[in-house]
Amino acid sequence: MQGSTDGKKRVVVVGAGTAGLSAGLHLGRLARRRKDIRVILVDENDIHLMSHLLRDYLTKKRGADEVSIPLETALDGTEIEFVRARVTGIDTGRQIVKTDQGQQGYDYLVLAPGSVADYGGAVGTREHAYTLKTMDDAEALREHVVELFKRAARESEDEECKSMLTFVIGGGGVAGVELAMSLSEWLDELRLSHWVPTEQIEVVLVEELEVVMPSYPRQVSEIAESVLREKGIRHLYGSPIVKVTPTHVHLSDGVRIPTKTVIWSGGVRANLLIKEAGLRVYADGRAVVNSHLQSNYSNIYVIGDAASFVDPRTGLRAPDVAQVARREGVTAVQNIYADIVGGISRTCRGGIFGYIVSLGERRPLVVIGERVFPEPLAKLVERVRDFMALYRLGGVKFLSRCLSRRRGEVSGSESQEEAA
Numbered sequence: 001m002q003g004s005t006d007g008k009k010r011v012v013v014v015g016a017g018t019a020g021l022s023a024g025l026h027l028g029r030l031a032r033r034r035k036d037i038r039v040i041l042v043d044e045n046d047i048h049l050m051s052h053l054l055r056d057y058l059t060k061k062r063g064a065d066e067v068s069i070p071l072e073t074a075l076d077g078t079e080i081e082f083v084r085a086r087v088t089g090i091d092t093g094r095q096i097v098k099t100d101q102g103q104q105g106y107d108y109l110v111l112a113p114g115s116v117a118d119y120g121g122a123v124g125t126r127e128h129a130y131t132l133k134t135m136d137d138a139e140a141l142r143e144h145v146v147e148l149f150k151r152a153a154r155e156s157e158d159e160e161c162k163s164m165l166t167f168v169i170g171g172g173g174v175a176g177v178e179l180a181m182s183l184s185e186w187l188d189e190l191r192l193s194h195w196v197p198t199e200q201i202e203v204v205l206v207e208e209l210e211v212v213m214p215s216y217p218r219q220v221s222e223i224a225e226s227v228l229r230e231k232g233i234r235h236l237y238g239s240p241i242v243k244v245t246p247t248h249v250h251l252s253d254g255v256r257i258p259t260k261t262v263i264w265s266g267g268v269r270a271n272l273l274i275k276e277a278g279l280r281v282y283a284d285g286r287a288v289v290n291s292h293l294q295s296n297y298s299n300i301y302v303i304g305d306a307a308s309f310v311d312p313r314t315g316l317r318a319p320d321v322a323q324v325a326r327r328e329g330v331t332a333v334q335n336i337y338a339d340i341v342g343g344i345s346r347t348c349r350g351g352i353f354g355y356i357v358s359l360g361e362r363r364p365l366v367v368i369g370e371r372v373f374p375e376p377l378a379k380l381v382e383r384v385r386d387f388m389a390l391y392r393l394g395g396v397k398f399l400s401r402c403l404s405r406r407r408g409e410v411s412g413s414e415s416q417e418e419a420a
């Protein structure tokens with residue numbers, strides 16, 4: 001099967017996360033008046049997840065409606081065809097995306113399936129540790145934690161109670177640190193509604209290097225460390241987790257912590273689809289892409305966390321953040337569009353302007369270059385961040401559709417359907 005059987009160019013985008021939805025929506029806008037381009041977006045879920053809000057979903061600060069957008073709403077009013085299916089493989093020779101719901105031929109393919117947890121050599125982690133990548137992950141972890149609080153309230157053995165109320169996070173990067181802060185605040189709330197011995201509750205953060213958030217400016221790591229101390233979060237440095245069992249976590253220096261909860265935040269690798277498609281990849285499974293985001297197949301672009309894009313201007317690998325994922329989505333489809341209609345191919349930029357680090361509910365930091373801005377600026381930026389993220393993803397109309405839905409208003413097409 002070749003991509004086009006009807007004379008139209010078929011652009012298939014795999015993944016409706018930050019990078020893929022950004023690509024789909026932008027191409028949808030570019031190709032709005034063209035009848036010769038079809039945009040097909042494939043995802044195994046029917047929602048777009050805003051991953052940076054997952055911690056709030058875990059700790060019940062936000063509901064499902066606030067951390068995700070139904071793709072029906074996201075794509076309303078666009079010409080983008082959505083296919084809900086799990087992609088099982090790519091046949092690069094025949095230009096086919098294989099899914100559990102059939103096949104999709106393509107002329108151009110944009111791969112944005114994101115990343116998966118990388119457990120390294122830690123034995124038992126895959127089987128016994130929790131992760132926080134999806135809403136299902138958050139729900140499973142939430143249920144587990146609440147259940148442990150209930151059991152701990154009935155437990156008479158001190159040691160058993162302590163192991164139920166010890167929560168270990170593996171990985172002291174930004175995701176691990178932010179999670180430790182949110183978790184610790186949530187446990188404080190849970191303690192008020194469960195009769196458990198407060199002194200038994202403990203959050204432990206394990207980082208294999210000698211510092212938390214090693215890839216951040218030193219000032220940020222130092223602030224993070226002082227907030228960890230302030231919140232009573234135990235942090236253990238220099239010894240990675242080597243083994244996880246249902247009852248313990250073992251570190252490389254022989255320390256053994258009794259716990260029933262290990263949350264893995266120790267790194268990610270690209271979704272296996274990339275490697276299995278036969279694309280050129282690095283050791284972490286991420287696709288090697290050029291400055292136009294093309295893989296070793298010129299009609300296959302890889303974006304977001306599944307790609308390893310090195311900015312030719314700086315020689316640095318672009319970080320795994322939403323800002324970069326969105327930008328890569330736009331650049332990839334601009335290049336596809338230019339290839340179809342004739343135009344100049346663009347080079348992607350990998351740098352980021354600044355970012356927010358959430359050190360608990362009342363401690364956001366905005367970091368721009370080497371400068372760190374605490375409250376009140378950080379609080380203000382954090383407040384508008386969701387709106388900005390939605391606006392950057394799909395523009396004003398998209399933002400307004402998402403906000404209307406959050407407020408419970410039905411969209412124009414839905415109300416017409418109801419009237420009919």
Ligand SMILES: Cc1cc2nc3c(=O)[nH]c(=O)nc-3n(C[C@H](O)[C@H](O)[C@H](O)COP(=O)(O)OP(=O)(O)OC[C@H]3O[C@@H](n4cnc5c(N)ncnc54)[C@H](O)[C@@H]3O)c2cc1C
Nearest residue numbers: 015017018019043044051052087113114304305320321322
């Ligand atoms: C808990 C958490 C907190 C974060 N916080 C921040 C933050 O504060 N700021 C920031 O900038 N970044 C943050 N990030 C990182 C940011 O979310 C990612 O860099 C970004 O989402 C990457 O976009 P992506 O499109 O590559 O992948 P994703 O957004 O993960 O999207 C991948 C999509 O592919 C789909 N998919 C995967 N496999 C298949 C398949 N086989 N078939 C069909 N569909 C498939 C998935 O359903 C998903 O929709 C956070 C990430 C997490 C997990």
